[in-house]
Each structure stands twice: as structure tokens, then as C-alpha cells.
Amino acid sequence: MQTSDETLQGWGGTRAAGIEIRSDDLPSITRGAVLTRGLGRSYGDSALPPPGTHQIPGCALADRILSFDSSTGVLRAEAGLSIEEIQRVFLPRNWSFPVLPGTQFVTLGGAVGADIHGKNHHIDGTIGNHINEMLLRLADDSLIRCSRKENDDLFRATLGGMGLTGHILEVEVTLKRIPSPWIWAESERVTGIDAFIEALADAARSWPYTAGWMDALVRGDNLGRGILIRGRWAGASEAPARPPRPKRRLSVPFTFPGWVLNSLSVRAFNNFYFHKHPRRAKRGIAHPESFFHPLDVVRRWNLIYGRRGFTQHQCVLPEKERPGATKRYLEALTAGGLGSFLCVIKDCGSEGEGLLSFPRPGISIAVDLPMRARTQEIVNELNERVLEAGGRIYLAKDALSSAEHFQAMESRLEEFQAVRRRWDPEGRLRSAQSVRLLGDPA
Amino acid sequence: MRVVILGSTRGMGRALARLMAERGDRLFLLGRDSEVLAKTARDLEVRAGSGLQIGIGICDLEQPQSLGPALAEADATLGGFDCVVVTAGIFASQAELENDPEATRRILEVDFVRTIEFCEEARRRLLTGGGGTLCVFSSVAGERGRKPVILYGAAKAGLSTYLEGLDHKFRRQGLVTVCVKPGFVKTGMTAGHKPPPFAGEPNAVARRVLRAIDRGTPVVYAPGAWRWIMLVIRHLPRTVMRRIGF
Numbered sequence: 001m002q003t004s005d006e007t008l009q010g011w012g013g014t015r016a017a018g019i020e021i022r023s024d025d026l027p028s029i030t031r032g033a034v035l036t037r038g039l040g041r042s043y044g045d046s047a048l049p050p051p052g053t054h055q056i057p058g059c060a061l062a063d064r065i066l067s068f069d070s071s072t073g074v075l076r077a078e079a080g081l082s083i084e085e086i087q088r089v090f091l092p093r094n095w096s097f098p099v100l101p102g103t104q105f106v107t108l109g110g111a112v113g114a115d116i117h118g119k120n121h122h123i124d125g126t127i128g129n130h131i132n133e134m135l136l137r138l139a140d141d142s143l144i145r146c147s148r149k150e151n152d153d154l155f156r157a158t159l160g161g162m163g164l165t166g167h168i169l170e171v172e173v174t175l176k177r178i179p180s181p182w183i184w185a186e187s188e189r190v191t192g193i194d195a196f197i198e199a200l201a202d203a204a205r206s207w208p209y210t211a212g213w214m215d216a217l218v219r220g221d222n223l224g225r226g227i228l229i230r231g232r233w234a235g236a237s238e239a240p241a242r243p244p245r246p247k248r249r250l251s252v253p254f255t256f257p258g259w260v261l262n263s264l265s266v267r268a269f270n271n272f273y274f275h276k277h278p279r280r281a282k283r284g285i286a287h288p289e290s291f292f293h294p295l296d297v298v299r300r301w302n303l304i305y306g307r308r309g310f311t312q313h314q315c316v317l318p319e320k321e322r323p324g325a326t327k328r329y330l331e332a333l334t335a336g337g338l339g340s341f342l343c344v345i346k347d348c349g350s351e352g353e354g355l356l357s358f359p360r361p362g363i364s365i366a367v368d369l370p371m372r373a374r375t376q377e378i379v380n381e382l383n384e385r386v387l388e389a390g391g392r393i394y395l396a397k398d399a400l401s402s403a404e405h406f407q408a409m410e411s412r413l414e415e416f417q418a419v420r421r422r423w424d425p426e427g428r429l430r431s432a433q434s435v436r437l438l439g440d441p442a
Numbered sequence: 443m444r445v446v447i448l449g450s451t452r453g454m455g456r457a458l459a460r461l462m463a464e465r466g467d468r469l470f471l472l473g474r475d476s477e478v479l480a481k482t483a484r485d486l487e488v489r490a491g492s493g494l495q496i497g498i499g500i501c502d503l504e505q506p507q508s509l510g511p512a513l514a515e516a517d518a519t520l521g522g523f524d525c526v527v528v529t530a531g532i533f534a535s536q537a538e539l540e541n542d543p544e545a546t547r548r549i550l551e552v553d554f555v556r557t558i559e560f561c562e563e564a565r566r567r568l569l570t571g572g573g574g575t576l577c578v579f580s581s582v583a584g585e586r587g588r589k590p591v592i593l594y595g596a597a598k599a600g601l602s603t604y605l606e607g608l609d610h611k612f613r614r615q616g617l618v619t620v621c622v623k624p625g626f627v628k629t630g631m632t633a634g635h636k637p638p639p640f641a642g643e644p645n646a647v648a649r650r651v652l653r654a655i656d657r658g659t660p661v662v663y664a665p666g667a668w669r670w671i672m673l674v675i676r677h678l679p680r681t682v683m684r685r686i687g688f
Binding site for chain 1: 451452453456481482484485488489491628629630
């Protein structure tokens, strides 16, 4: 096969030399490969090849639905099928993907690899809870099925295992029955971090979907002001009769110059965004795409961060054990002085089955940080706060954490590595991220 | 609409078949591998959601004796058809073919001779049924002789010319010919080849092609930008063509 020199990128702009081979015949392109790539929405280097590996398979064209049971909602499909496509096909039939992350441009394989979570984590957990079975290609090229009954150690290590246990070829997931494809949404302003945490916990008791946007630049009394969002699927009688049409998308036309985003412009934006929201709570029927994936409306929005790109730091802080951890994290962030457009806060539910699954009970915070000279320093500082609080970071977002920090946060790592060694004794399956964080050989 | 598709299992053909299934067209899929065909049909049936079964039949452009019977089977299953789509074909660059006479013969035979043999069978059946649409995927590579795709381009040039002739002769009798000229599209066929600027996605191409089929547009460039690119390319003097690597 002819190849050409190219660079692969994470969504935040982290780069590695290599090319992606996409084919609808996933079993054939994954043979002998070290990692499979999906739609490239992980921010850092989790879907980038380790140094010295030039070619990695991409699963996005392998997107056939293999079967669907319209009485139970059990869907079996090739790993490249995206959440966007699943929602497009099944929402009008009153079935939804059970866990919807911030972007719908995620393949089934990627969803399993990162064990994604969504606004309903406090009720429905991660996607792993809804996966019945997977077909994997192992490092020795053999094909194997895994589930809770069959090869369950491999199953648990693959949920959240960032593709390091095997190439995910097929996934069986149970979709969620919904009364209508529309959302009943409510949102309101919240001032102050303590109020925010309380409001999130309060909303979690009666709403299946909750999350919050926070202005990550204001300090002092206003620290942690933002907008709380909660929702549920609308009942058949309150929803519009017609299914929602896919949103028309704008696209960022080119990479913005680096100076466009600075603390002043971001401060202005955040201020505008906060004050645009009416003082009183807003409620009504919402389009599921705007509710679950507000950023997807603008294609290639990552280009606003300029050529240097950005990183996202997402962590979960077990607030119950060490109250005030979220406040200390935000203080470290605002002290860093870097602008962050986006800061999303969420009250998580219980820990998933996946050995490296990210969420655990506590407060999850995700912040976008533009890549500047100080960004590494700020990430180090934030990781110190996470360690102090006994929390952990989300690998799908990470580009800059150190191996020391990550390994100190991750008490389940030894068990994960043991499963990896059992199924891949030669350590063939690797990524740029596993080289950086897990100490895999380059 | 009752549609027969040769080459629905992958790439642009797959994307087009999905659009057709989702809007309720009745499909019969032709291809080489019955297992792959059955998987594709199953995918389309779930997406269509109408409970309608999708027929499949074996047809291989490298086995000329399979072409007639395959169309006969489609005809019998659908009870006649209104549209035949051909996206099957093979791609190889000049570099891959230059010192490989066997591969050269194969690409010329499949992309030109066999494709036209299949089209002739389809044409006769469509005309017998009172007309219909014959939509065939050619390529922008057939518009000028180009260094990177000399042989592939030559086969597609022949195919495009054949389709234009058909359109001139038979449109009055109800046979509409749609010649699709895709530029570079990111499919499994072009995997591993570096996408040039304006590279298209299969879904966008499929939407354009479906509109052309519905309207009976004789020539469609996809993605649309290629219409203007090729307008320029067609008028470039030979001396310029020779110098640029395009």
C-alpha cells in the first residue's frame, strides 16, 4: 500500500508522525497493528501511534449495524459506528444511545475504550454498564469475544482501557427506551462554587441529566459562578410530533491566529455568556443535539485555539472525603491566569466496572487550556491538587500529565497491567499516551 | 423506486445504498462475496426500519458469465427495476501498475470492458421495461491524461465516453444515463493514499449522486468543487499539463 508522510493529531492539536489507514474491512487492517484510531476526538495522544510506528488503522469506515432487536434495544455493530449515526437512525424510533458524552463524534470502539460518561452518570453510570459483549483482535492477531461471563478480566480491562488491551472490532450495546426524542430542559444561574456543588447534588436527586458550565476566570466571591443545566426526555404528549432534524452545522473556516484567545477576550465571552442567561430559570423543550452536544454545532471548533492548540484537563475530585477540593482546584486554575472558555462541572455517580474507568463518586471538572509556555506548569499544579484530593484524571483528555502523577493517582493500575500482560505478553499494543504515562517501551 | 446496485458493500456505493434504503427505495444488492452482501443487506434493513427485506445476488465483474444471470435474478426478485447503479471498480495508481502487466490487464478489463458489458445488459433490461436510470461511477481521472493515474484514467475516459453516447442515443426512449465523476473521496479504495485538497466524504458524494439520479442529471461531479477544478484542468494547454505533477 502506498503511504505518504503525514502527521496525526489529537483534537487539541497534539501531533505525532504517522498516517491512518481507513478501511471498511477492520479485521484485515488491524492485523499486526499496535492501536486503532476512531474519529480523533480524544484531546491528547491517546489515539496517536507510539514513536517508531508509522501506520495505524482507523475504524471510522467500519460502521455497519450487524443486528438490532427492536423489542429489547440490543444493538450489535462494527466498532466504527458513531454515536451521531446511532442517534440519527434510532432517535426517531424512540431509542437513544444510553450514555451521551459532550461530543457525538465518537465511535463505538472509542466509547468503550474511554468508557465514556455523560450528564446521566449519577444514574446510568458509564457506557460500560450498557455493553453486553465485544469482539476483540488481540495482540497475537487472534479474535476473541469477551463479556461479563466470558473472559471477564479482558472485558473489564477493555472498558476504559484506551485500546491497549486489543483492537475492538464489534460491540453489543443495549439502547435506552425513551418516551420521545426531545428533551425537557431547565437551566439557571448559580453563584459561587459551594452553591454550585449543592445545586448539582440537588438536581441529581430528581433529574436524569445534569451538568453545569462555569466561568473559570472570575475569582473571589464570584468564583464558580455559572449555569446549571438539568433535563429529562420529554413525554410523548409534551414533545413536538415530529422527530428533531439533525442540526445544520457551522464550521470554523481556518486556524485562528494565536492572539485571538487571550484572557481578556475569554473573560468578555464568559461574562457575556453568564449574563445572557436570564436571572430566572429557563425551561422548555430542547433539541437533543443542543442539549447533549452544544459544541458539535460548530465543526472544527478546535481551530479557534490557533496553531499551538490546547489541552483539556478533566479530573474527578471525591468531594465527600475532602470537601473544598473543588474550590482549591479552581483557585489553582485561576491563579494560573490562562483563559479557559470551557469549564464543565458534573456530579458523578458510582465507579464503573472498567479497570481504568475514569468517573468515581465526586465532582468532575473539565477545563480547556490553550497551549502556552506555562500550560505544562499549570497542568502539573492542577494534578497536585487532584492527588491531594484523592481524585484522578481522564485519559481521553490528557496530553501533558507526567507518569509520576498519573501512576500515583491510579491505584488500579497494577491490576490493569497484569491483565494486559496476560493477553499481550510481548507488550505490542501501545499508544503515544501509554508510552508517556504507563512506561511502555517506545 | 426499485434499484439494483453493483458495489454497495463499500465506500460511496454503501453510502448511497444507505440513503436509498432510508428513504424507502427497494434494493437488490449485487457483489462478489455473499457473506459481505448479507451483512450489508442486514445493515440497510435495520437502517430502513420498514421491515422490508433486501435481496442479494452474486455478480463479479471478473466473471463475465455472472453478469447476465445476476441482473435476471434482480429483475425476478424486484419484479422489474427502475434504476441500476454501478459503483464497483478497482483503483490503482500508475506507480503500482507500471511494471505489472497482469495488474494492468485486470484494471483495464474490470473498469472498462466488464463494466460496459454489465451496463449493456442493464440497458437492454431497462429499455425492455420502458426505461429507467443507469447511474455509473466513472472518475475525474478520465478527463485528462494525468501522470499519477494514466491507466486508471484511460479506462475511466473510455467509460465516460460510452455513457455519454448512451445518453445521446437512448434518453428519448426513456433511458437516463447519469455519469458520476468523483474526485478523490476518502473511502477504503483510496486508503493509504494521501488525500489532496478538496477530498470528499462518501456521504456528501452520495447525497449529490442521489439528487442527480432523481433529476436525471447526465454528468455529476462530486464533491461539487471538482466541477470547477476540472473546468480549469480540461482547458490547460498540454505543455502546462506536462509540467505540473497533477
